[in-house]
Amino acid sequence: MDCTQAQQLRHAYLDGEIDPGETPALEAHLRSCDECAALFRSERELSAAIKLQVPRLKAPELLRARIGRELARADAGNRRFRELRLLGVGWNPLAIAASLALAMVASSAVTSSVLSGAQEDRVAQEVVASHIRSLMADHLTDVK
């Protein structure tokens, strides 16, 4: 292996992306070539220093809230359709949790509708709406 070949493999090696079949040849080259070995050490130091010194930013809470609101607004027209579809997808634990919550809200709304019809409905609707809004934000950003 020459230095040119080693140059890119060095990075793949550093990043754990090297083809295992190429590892022995690269390691042999790094043992025999001081220049490449020094570069590799520097690159490894740089990579570690970045992780240590440069913090990964967290999204501000206000941004989360803003996006949740915007998505809810954008979806106002077809919320009902979206809600059913989302719950049907089922890959998101939140969707499952929300569907359970919806079922509970729905059943309690039915059983207690005798007691206080309109008000209960409105509460249920609000609960559903807020669940869906939170689901919207997570649906897009927290998918695994």
Place this chain on the structure above:
Amino acid sequence: MPHLDAAYNLAYWMTRSRADAQDVVQDACLRAFKYFDTFAGENPSAWLLSIVRRAGYTWLELNRRPEEQGGFDGDAVQSAVEGPSLLMGSHGLARDPETLLVEARQSEGLHRLIAALPLEYREIIVLRELEELSYRDIAEVAGIPIGTVMSRLARARALLLRQWQREQQE
């Protein structure tokens, strides 16, 4: 919502401004929402980041100052490193004092050196070193072949390393 952090982080490093990053992320989320039905890939996280990246490029085309355009050579890196541009908003307007202070504190060491990298190298460094994405995911996010990811990463690290070592010697 860990992916929102990733989205925000990428947008921040592209625009080099927290306020602008928020606009980019919000725009990207709305786009993602709109086109979610057309998503057919297997990695939603990379898909979302690719939308953030595109939104970031669109934003930069509309908003960046002329001197930030073009130039991938060492001189451009040098002038960006030494220039006061990091203390300015992308519109060239000075920020409020608090933001200035926060950003000034961050305009040190490696943070400043990464911020000064040309965009095409900066985004690769952020995706690899900060987001710790695999080469395959980086390729998907940036819409380039894995070979290009590797060559850009090598170039980006070489540029960064040279500046970093120069600073350490001073």
